[in-house]
Amino acid sequence: MSRASSPLTRAPAREATEGITFSAGMTAAEGSTTFMTRVAEERRGWLVRAVVAVLRAARHVRAGVVAATHWLAETVNPAGWLVLALATAGLALGWTLGWVEALVAGFASLVLALMSVPFLFGARGYDVSVRLEHERVVAGDPLRGEILIRNVGARTALPGRLDLPVGPGLVELGVPLLRPGHEVARPLQIPALRRGVVTVGPPTAVRSDPVGILRREHEWDERHEIFVHPRTTAVPATSAGLIRDLEGSPSRRVVDSDMSFHAIREYVPGDARRQIHWKSTAKTGRLMVRQFEETRRSRLAVVLSVADDDYATDDEFELGVSAAASLAVQALHDGRDLDVVTGAEIPRVVQNRMRSIEVLRAGTPRGMLDGFSRLNALEHTMPLADVCRLAVEASDVLSLAFVVCGSQTTPLRLRQAALGFETATAVVAVVCDQKAHPRIQPLGELTVLTIGLLDDLTSLLLRSSQSGVQTGARAGAEAMA
Numbered sequence: 090m091s092r093a094s095s096p097l098t099r100a101p102a103r104e105a106t107e108g109i110t111f112s113a114g115m116t117a118a119e120g121s122t123t124f125m126t127r128v129a130e131e132r133r134g135w136l137v138r139a140v141v142a143v144l145r146a147a148r149h150v151r152a153g154v155v156a157a158t159h160w161l162a163e164t165v166n167p168a169g170w171l172v173l174a175l176a177t178a179g180l181a182l183g184w185t186l187g188w189v190e191a192l193v194a195g196f197a198s199l200v201l202a203l204m205s206v207p208f209l210f211g212a213r214g215y216d217v218s219v220r221l222e223h224e225r226v227v228a229g230d231p232l233r234g235e236i237l238i239r240n241v242g243a244r245t246a247l248p249g250r251l252d253l254p255v256g257p258g259l260v261e262l263g264v265p266l267l268r269p270g271h272e273v274a275r276p277l278q279i280p281a282l283r284r285g286v287v288t289v290g291p292p293t294a295v296r297s298d299p300v301g302i303l304r305r306e307h308e309w310d311e312r313h314e315i316f317v318h319p320r321t322t323a324v325p326a327t328s329a330g331l332i333r334d335l336e337g338s339p340s341r342r343v344v345d346s347d348m349s350f351h352a353i354r355e356y357v358p359g360d361a362r363r364q365i366h367w368k369s370t371a372k373t374g375r376l377m378v379r380q381f382e383e384t385r386r387s388r389l390a391v392v393l394s395v396a397d398d399d400y401a402t403d404d405e406f407e408l409g410v411s412a413a414a415s416l417a418v419q420a421l422h423d424g425r426d427l428d429v430v431t432g433a434e435i436p437r438v439v440q441n442r443m444r445s446i447e448v449l450r451a452g453t454p455r456g457m458l459d460g461f462s463r464l465n466a467l468e469h470t471m472p473l474a475d476v477c478r479l480a481v482e483a484s485d486v487l488s489l490a491f492v493v494c495g496s497q498t499t500p501l502r503l504r505q506a507a508l509g510f511e512t513a514t515a516v517v518a519v520v521c522d523q524k525a526h527p528r529i530q531p532l533g534e535l536t537v538l539t540i541g542l543l544d545d546l547t548s549l550l551l552r553s554s555q556s557g558v559q560t561g562a563r564a565g566a567e568a569m570a
Contacts, residue, residue: 164209169302172198205298209305214242215264217251217292217309219277225316225455228407232279232315236292238264239272250295252306255279256287264294282317284407286462289313318458319407321415322543325550326423353377388426390490391417392480392506394473395431397466400495400521406466408521411543413493414461416519418454429457430480432470444471446479473502477509487514496522500532507535517553519546529553 165173179195182188221234236253240246246267253260262275279289290312296305353369356376369377393413400406413429420427429449436443449460471479473494481487492506498520507516518537527545529552530537538549 164303164305166297166301166304168300169202169205172202172302176202201300202302205300205302208247208298209296209303210247213294213307214240214244214246215267215294215307216241217294217311219253219290219292219311219313221277221289221313221315223315224313225318225459226282227318228284228320229281231281232289234277234279236262236275236277237272238267238275240267240269243269245269247296250297251275252293252295253277253290254293255289256282256285282315284317284319284410284462285465287315287317289315316459316462319411319414319461320543321411321418321458322547324415324419324547326419354380388428388484388487388489389420390428390430390480390484390487391420392430392473392477392490392492393464394476394492394494394498395464395467396470396473397468399473399498400466401497402523403466405495405521405523408523408540408543409493409495409519410461410464412519412521412540412546413491414458415543415546416491416493417449417457417461421452421454421457427457428480428484429460430476430483431464432467432473432476434467435469435471437469444475444479446471446476446483448480448483473498474505474509477506481510481514486511489515489517491517491519493519493521496520496525500537503537504533504535507533 176195176198179191179193179198181195183190183192183195216239218237219234220237221232223232226232236251238251246264248266249264251262251264253262260277260279262277264275265273267273291309292311293309294307296307297303353366354377356365356378360378364378366377366379391413393409395406397406400409417427417429427450431447431449433445433447435445449457451457451460473492477490477492480490487510490510492503494503494506503518503520507518510516516535518532518535520537520539522539523541525539525541527541527549528539529549530539536553538546538553540546540549
């Protein structure tokens with residue numbers, strides 16, 4: 090092949106061909122030439138770039154329209170839309186029909202709208218700080234604090250308003266005229282709060298004209314979480330009539346050696362001689378030995394029903410929460426091992442197939458009360474009897490259990506709940522009924538305390554404890570006789 094006829098000599102031809110480029114390569118083994126062709130749509134490039142530019146411009150215009158619409162929706166009040174509508178209609182009718190009155194009304198409305206604009210400036214020139222006296226309060230008590238407002242801008246800030254959300258409510262504070270660098274402290278007093286976890290903040294500066302045509306807001310990120318604890322009352326030591334000794338509370342299991350004396354019985358072969366009671370042996374003429382109740386470290390459970398159907402009113406549910414919290418706090422003060430058990434929320438579709446409880450455990454009364462602040466009445470949860478059974482499965486052997494419920498809980502359901510505990514567990518039911526007189530009723534092996542006020546819990550537990558101590562002392566005297 091001559092050099093003139095070689096394909097490589099055709100490479101300059103690509104200069105005359107628009108949109109086509111050639112590249113060549115030769116393999117060393119065979120000496121053949123390989124061509125690669127790439128078509129460049131150069132004549133269509135300007136059209137593609139124009140379409141892309143139009144699409145980008147349309148996207149930016151659309152974003153601007155959306156932002157402007159959002160700004161107008163947040164800034165213009167209903168009164169402002171009315172003023173703008175009057176300005177548009179007045180100017181249009183006055184110009185087309187020659188109505189002087191319509192022109193005057195249109196111009197007046199337009200001037201009023203323009204005069205409202207300067208009142209929107211200055212909302213971002215504030216530095217706001219919220220200071221609260223406490224992060225935890227008791228239900229029904231007010232919360233105090235202060236708000237510091239400082240003008241960090243370079244211009245004088247016109248008077249305005251500061252809104253502070255408090256849970257579902259709102260606290261409004263006036264902001265005076267502030268020169269650059271000046272600050273003002275506004276006292277803050279939040280009225281009585283209901284039990285729960287309340288979010289205070291974020292503070293929002295509101296700028297508005299005197300007529301209420303335009304409104305502009307600026308929100309800060311500061312938020313405070315306030316734990317509103319349930320009201321509690323001082324209750325006696327949570328023994329409910331069980332005799333407390335050095336090692337713990339006695340159970341109902343009788344053993345031959347322990348620290349809680351129970352009774353005296355006749356000697357049988359195999360009994361330890363050190364347990365022989367010689368005074369009784371001398372009286373009866375037969376060997377008599379001591380019997381003891383097995384003691385264990387006292388573990389207490391407070392089972393609170395959170396089913397909405399168990400309570401007649403919301404106030405009755407709050408009474409139940411306060412009663413359960415009082416018992417739990419006293420148990421922690423007594424140094425007892427404690428489990429606070431409630432039913433958990435269960436989706437309606439699996440309510441009959443799913444079992445779930447919530448166990449509140451805390452080493453301090455404050456931590457325990459924080460847990461009670463988060464409790465709410467639930468529409469879909471387990472029955473009280475199932476909650477008690479799961480409480481037994483999730484805990485060690487219980488010495489004492491309090492079951493707190495509302496007035497809508499029937500005696501049959503209370504007995505079913507009590508059957509969920511072991512026979513060695515003393516069970517006390519606390520029924521909250523605001524329309525009932527305080528009383529103590531036995532229901533089989535179950536003791537039922539009915540309270541109408543939180544203070545009734547203290548008096549009923551004292552009566553129950555005194556009657557239990559008297560019964561134990563009487564039984565011991567009869568055993569010694």
